[in-house]
Amino acid sequence: MSDVMPLPDEDIPRFADIVSRAYPGFTYSKQSYREETIERLRTMQHEEPSVTFYGLYRDDELLGGMRVHNFCTNVRSTMINAGGVGLVAVDLIHKREHVCKELIEHFLAYCRTTVRPLAMLYPFRPDFYKRMGFGYGPLLNRYSLSPAALPANKQLGGVRYLRPEDKNALVECSRRYVREHHGMVDKSDHEVRQMLTSDDTFIACHWDGEVMDGYAHFRFARGHTSLVNDIEVLEFAYLNKDALRALLSFLNRQSDQVRRIHFNTHDDFLHFVVDDPRDGTDDLLHPISHPTRRSGVGLMYRVVDAQLMFDVLGSARFGPGDCSVKIEPDDSFLPDNTSPVAVTFRNGRASHCKCDVDVTVRLGIAELSSLLMGTVTFSKLRAYGLVGMSDPSYTGVLDAIFRVNEGPQCATSF
Ligand SMILES: CC(C)(COP(=O)(O)OP(=O)(O)OC[C@H]1O[C@@H](n2cnc3c(N)ncnc32)[C@H](O)[C@@H]1OP(=O)(O)O)[C@@H](O)C(=O)NCCC(=O)NCCS
Known part of the structure; x- marks a missing residue:
């Protein structure tokens, strides 16, 4: 008999240990990293009302857990409540004992009782969650474009770094973008805070007077030497053509130092903004097609x-x-x-x-x-x-x- 319940504060370290072994790729074994993760889980549990961690217990022992999100999502131009689940982790000793199955059953029951008819997740393996009824979402495209290929426009200014005092403008710009785009999810306070305080990501934003109407959230990716860098765009949002053009022009101006701009996006048409959409691999596809992006199945819907x-x-x-x-x-x-x-x-x-x-x-x-x-x-x-x-x-x-x-x-x- 299992109990699934919100994770009490005192069990966060035990859950962090389960996560460490379930996701060894997080290089979690270092003590400092463990402490940081416990702190991160605690902060999220206490400060983000849209997130709850759950644990699954048998005989009072914590065997696994998950992070459940309350989302507000644009589906076909209507904002609806949806649920998200992440950080599903099961104690290695108790794998294949239906811990995950019961966690997901609990999550789906939670979605039903809180009137969230749509559930979302990023799968560690698509087949595992497809059996549980999750369908493929959009393909994530990673375009790798030459910055020099992006349209330049010297007349277009209005781009500057995001400042802490721009928080409300960022939230409003994102909110408008979400309402105009099927599939987009309203940002949580935690997400906005992370965007504003991250040490290794940057936000270039475009303004129309006092109103922010576009932004590019990006980070640098190191190439094969310290002088070769790429830019990875994590989010690219624009409310009009001018904002799009100005942000592309900003990225174009990095061409003397940046080798490639990688756009991670569900936009299937982004190659139309450039005349040369090649990704630099010259890895020709039969009969004559130039690779321009890599794509993958990620987000799943249920x-x-x-x-x-x-x-x-x-x-x-x-x-x-x-x-x-x-x-x-x-x-x-x-x-x-x-x-x-x-x-x-x-x-x-x-x-x-x-x-x-x-x-x-x-x-x-x-x-x-x-x-x-x-x-x-x-x-x-x-x-x-x-x-x-x-x-x-x-x-x-x-x-x-x-x-x-x-x-x-x-x-x-x-
Ligand atoms: C991947 C992981 C979560 C799996 O957890 P687990 O507790 O071992 O998985 P379960 O025992 O619940 O296996 C799923 C069960 O659901 C069953 N199931 C799936 N779809 C079903 C369906 N439609 N109807 C009935 N049963 C179904 C499967 O058959 C399986 O049961 P079986 O082993 O008896 O065949 C766990 O190994 C883990 O923590 N991995 C590392 C971290 C990770 O990658 N997490 C996922 C992030 S998204």
Whole structure:
């Protein structure tokens, strides 16, 4: 019998030890690093109201834990509450004893009871969490562009470093960007504090008078000698074309000292801002294609309550096409989440279906999650044999309804 509960302060060191062995890559064995981590966990637990650490106990012994986040996320132009889970860690001695399974079950139950129909995580292995019903989110692209290839514009100024007193302007700029972009998550106080106080990252921001309308959050990455450096852009947000151009021009001006600018972004189109999008490897792909970025599966989404998800998406934006559809989700991990949901799509809005449905579709909860978030299209799921339907002639209509203008972006790591 397990108990999952908020981690009491006195168990933080024990959890830190479990984390140290679960994530050996954190070079955690050093005592100073251990103390720093305990302090970091404590600070987050005490000072960030949107975060709670949980521990799983059997016979009063802590066997594993996780960090749960309360998020507010833009889904198809509507802000909804969502849950995030990170730092899942299980004592090596107790692996394969369903500690993680029970932690995730608890997390998903928490999401349901707190009206967070969407859960998110970054997987250590996508297959592990896909079995638990998490679907692939957007591909993270790492563009490696030459700074000289970025558009320069000597006329454009207005870029300066972020100062501590700019905090409110940064929060407001980020808040506006989140509301304009599907998938983005509101920044927590902790995240903003980290951005403002980090020793090794910098923020160049663009101003339109008193209003910040764009920023690039970046750090340097050392090359093969101390005089060869790259810049890694961790977040790139702009509210208009001028802010974009000015920030790109700022990065272009680093070309005498910086070899490559690596943009980590969910934007699939960034290569359109340059005339030369090559990543510098010259590693030609068959027949003649120039590598411009590396991509990876990262963020994963999971609908934890399909009915609730459509309820909260009442004012969300769907694509054109009128259709009433019965969705039958297959969710072996969360059997409570398998009730059919009948939805009418009309004029880009979803509502409860009060009439006979036109078509019934059956698909796994992971695929439904990706479809709702717009990281896969209905017709692709159909082509891959991942969705069944009572009447295939509705494929095109459903494809248009579930499409998003732009795939989800997310600059929040957790
Ligand atoms: C990865 C890690 C979290 C796994 O923890 P664990 O407690 O050993 O995992 P579990 O025993 O709960 O294994 C998952 C179980 O869920 C089951 N499961 C998964 N999907 C299921 C589904 N849809 N229905 C029923 N059961 C399911 C699996 O079958 C497995 O049980 P089994 O071993 O009996 O087959 C742990 O090894 C760890 O801490 N690793 C290092 C840190 C890390 O990488 N964390 C993850 C960060 S995101």
